[in-house]
Amino acid sequence: MQLRDSVALVTGGLSGLGRATAQKLAAQAKHVVVLDLPREDGDEIAAAIGANVRYVPADVTSSEEVADVMERVRELGQLRVLVNCAGVATPGKVLGREGVLPLEKFAKVLQINVNGTFNVIRLGAELMAHSESLIDAQGTAERGVIINTASVAAFDGQIGQPAYAASKGAVAAMTLPLARELAQHQIRVMTIAPGIFQTPMLAGLPQAAQDSLGAQVPHPSRLGRPEEYAALVEHIVANPMLNGETIRLDGAIRMAPR
Numbered sequence: 001m002q003l004r005d006s007v008a009l010v011t012g013g014l015s016g017l018g019r020a021t022a023q024k025l026a027a028q029a030k031h032v033v034v035l036d037l038p039r040e041d042g043d044e045i046a047a048a049i050g051a052n053v054r055y056v057p058a059d060v061t062s063s064e065e066v067a068d069v070m071e072r073v074r075e076l077g078q079l080r081v082l083v084n085c086a087g088v089a090t091p092g093k094v095l096g097r098e099g100v101l102p103l104e105k106f107a108k109v110l111q112i113n114v115n116g117t118f119n120v121i122r123l124g125a126e127l128m129a130h131s132e133s134l135i136d137a138q139g140t141a142e143r144g145v146i147i148n149t150a151s152v153a154a155f156d157g158q159i160g161q162p163a164y165a166a167s168k169g170a171v172a173a174m175t176l177p178l179a180r181e182l183a184q185h186q187i188r189v190m191t192i193a194p195g196i197f198q199t200p201m202l203a204g205l206p207q208a209a210q211d212s213l214g215a216q217v218p219h220p221s222r223l224g225r226p227e228e229y230a231a232l233v234e235h236i237v238a239n240p241m242l243n244g245e246t247i248r249l250d251g252a253i254r255m256a257p258r
Contacts, residue, residue, distance in 0.1 A: 001134055001142050001237055003029040006080035007073050011035045011060055011120055014045045016199035017149065018085035020226030021233050025083075026050030028234075031076045035060065035069050035086070035120070060086045060116030063123075070123045078131040081237055082124040084148045087113045087167075089201055091160040106163045113167035117148055121178065121189075129185040140240045143186040147233055148175065150193040150246055156255035168193070172246045179244030188243040190236050195250025197224035217251035224249065 008025040012018035013034025026032045031052050036042060038057040046055035056072050058065035073079050090109050092101045128144030135141050150172040157165025172191055179189040196202070196213050202223065214222040232249055236242050 001080060001136065001145065001240070003080055003237070005030050005077065007031045007033065007077045008081040008083070009033045009035065009069070009073055009079060009120075009124060010083045010085060011116075012084075012086035013049075014039070014042060014055065016085070016201070017194065017197065017226050017229045018083070019045075019049060020230040021083050021085060022046075022053055023049050024227070024230035024234050025081060026053050029081065033069065033073050033076070035066075060084075060120055061111055063119060066119055066123050070127055074127060079124060079127040080131070080134070080144050082120065082128075082144070082146045083233055084117045084120055084146075086116060086120075087149065089151075089161075089164050092163060093160045094162060101162075106166075109163035110167050110170070113164070114170045117171055118174065121146055121148070125182055125185070125187060128187050129182075133186055136240065141186050142188070142240060144188075145237050146178070146182075146187065146189045147236055148189070148191040150191050152193050152195045152248060152250050152253065152255060154193055154246075155248075156253075158255050159258050175246055176244045183243070188236075188240070190242055190244070191246040192229065192232055192236075193246050193248045193250070194229055195224055195248070195253045197229065198226060216256070217253045220251055222251075224251065 006029050008029040010018050010022045013022040014036040022032050022034050034055050035058050042055040046053045056069045058069045094101050131143045133141040148171050151168040153161050153165045154168040154172045175191040
C-alpha cells in the first residue's frame with residue numbers, strides 16, 4: 001500500500017520501537033502522528049524524527065484523549081497505517097518478597113497493554129473504514145493496516161511476568177478476530193511479537209546484563225534493534241497478503257523460566 005498522501009499513527013512513538021517505526025514511516029507518509037504520554041520535550045523529539053512528524057500527547061487508556069488524537073489525524077488526511085507500540089512491562093511475582101501480588105498492579109498492566117491497545121484500534125478502525133479505497137497495481141483494494149505489538153512473553157512468559165504475558169497473549173489473540181471482522185472494510189490487522197530488543201526498558205541494565213541477554217538469542221546472538229522492528233512494519237504495510245497473523249521477531253529465542 002502506497003502512503004504518499006496518507007497519515008500514519010504510531011503510539012509510544014517517542015522512543016524505542018515506536019520511534020524507529022515513526023522514522024521509517026515518515027519517509028513514506030505525508031504525515032506521521034506520534035501519540036505518547038505528555039512530556040515537555042515531545043515536540044522536540046518529534047521534529048528530530050522527521051519534519052512531517054507531529055507529537056500529540058495522550059493516554060491510550062483514555063477514550064476522550066484518543067478520540068481527540070483521531071480528530072487531529074482526520075484533519076491531516078486519511079489514516080492508512082496504525083502501529084500500536086505503547087505498553088508497559090511491569091514485573092511482579094504472584095508470591096513475591098513483599099507478599100501476594102496486589103490485584104491492582106496486575107490490572108494496571110492489562111489496562112494499558114490490552115485496553116489501551118484496543119481503545120486505539122477501535123477508534124482508528126473507524127477512521128480507516130470511512131477512507132477511500134486504494135487500489136494497487138495488481139488490483140488489490142485496501143483502506144488501511146493496523147499493526148499491534150505483542151511479545152514473545154505471550155508464548156514463553158517468564159517467572160515474574162504473569163501480567164505482562166497475559167496482556168501480550170491477549171494482544172496476539174485478538175489479531176485474528178479483528179482481521180476477520182475488519183476484512184469487510186478492507187483493513188488488515190497484524191501483530192509483531194518481538195524478542196529481546198534494545199529499548200528504554202533494557203537501557204537501564206548494566207552492559208554486562210545486556211550482553212548476557214543478547215547471548216541467549218540463537219542467531220544473531222545479540223539484542224534486536226528497533227530499526228529491525230520498523231523494517232518488518234514497512235514490509236507488512238507493503239505486502240497485502242499479510243493479515244491476521246502474529247509474527248515472532250526474535251532470532252529464534254525461546255525464553256527460559258528466568
